[in-house]
Amino acid sequence: MSKTRHETYETAVVDVQDAPPPAPAPAAAPGTAAALAPAGRVRTRRRPAHRRGPRYAGRADAACLRRLLPRALVVAFLAGGTTAFVAEDKAVELNVDGRQRTLHTFADDVTELLAEEGVPVGAHDMVAPAPGTALADGDEVAVRHGRPVLLTLDGRRRQVWTTAETVEGALRRLGVRAEGAHLSASRSRRIGREGLTLDVRTERTVTIMADGRARTVRTNAATVREAVEQAGVTLRGQDSLSVPAESFPRDGQTVTVLRITAGREVHEEAIPHQVRRVADPGLFRGTEVVDQAGRPGLRRTTYAVRTVNGVRLTPRRLRTEVVREPLPRVVRVGTRPRPASVRGADHLDWEGLAACESGGKPDAVDPSGTYGGLYQFDTRTWHSLGGHGRPQDAPAAEQTYRAKKLYARQGASPWPHCGARLQR
Structure with missing residues (x-):
């Protein structure tokens, strides 16, 4: 009830208390002869009309009016205040999150009504009609509280707010295509005020290229590896994919399966030996004698070899080891002058x-x-x-x-x- 209405009602009550007490008998309608007569039984001396003169009769009527007028005014004012009080009472339908009830209120607008009923409204809540809208008898007020949803949609996480009460309603309002999608919660699950965590993987088209053939599938898989398996392609040994196997498959994406064979190769190569020349004064100049023929060493290198879809890649060196050290060639060189x-x-x-x-x-x-x-x-x-x-x-x-x-x-x-x- 507004302050103005209270004040009007209280003023009417004070006026009733301060007015002269009314007659015990019910008052007749104003303007009638009964209303002008004193209420109850009053002993008065009546003179016959033919014995009273016109002047005396006029004075008597004026005195009677002066005595009844305050009472008539109080009754009329009290009747008018009651009519205003009843007019401000409104029957309103209030629906909060689907729970509907009928209320009688003296609130002037939607904001006052929600405050009287203790219904909190936040930034993410929906109120119809909008707060501040004037109320009239028979109006309907609906409140839908916002609910936080931690939504992971196709691998991307974000927090959204919704006034929908079920998962299906929330997806529809968020514009998420749910046909063929994977949902971490059933569509009929209700969303409480505390919200929920929801993982949604929509259906996408992915093309798998394997063994010279293209396979296109509709999938809601969480990883590329799952999409490849759904396409009927098996990964063996060291087979790999053109994108990370645990990445999220995107709509329209093409994934190539790399058939890999791996092995090792060992290459051996000679290590050249050195030549060590030693001066020998016992030999004539120009004479050379080989004391040690020399022997090349042996180096062994191991390579990792891979082929991808039948194409040999450049070998990758794993390790190198010397199997045999080289022996130098030793030559004695004469320094003795030759006879002429x-x-x-x-x-x-x-x-x-x-x-x-x-x-x-x-x-x-x-x-x-x-x-x-x-x-x-x-x-x-x-x-x-x-x-x-x-x-x-x-x-x-x-x-x-x-x-x-x-x-x-x-x-x-x-x-x-x-x-x-x-x-x-």
């Missing part, structure tokens, strides 16, 4: 002898492998003349020097067929 000549042999035609024996080739070897060099020494004779190693490995000058020494010792007999060439 051999007495009695310098004037001979050694070039002619060499041309006859080996065709003038210092590294020549006969078919049997017994004789070698310019002058076809056998190894035993070569060593007896101070030579080292094989004659065909020695420099041409050293071979000629050893041949001269042999001639000085045995003449031309070591060369029975070509010895005559020595004579020019």
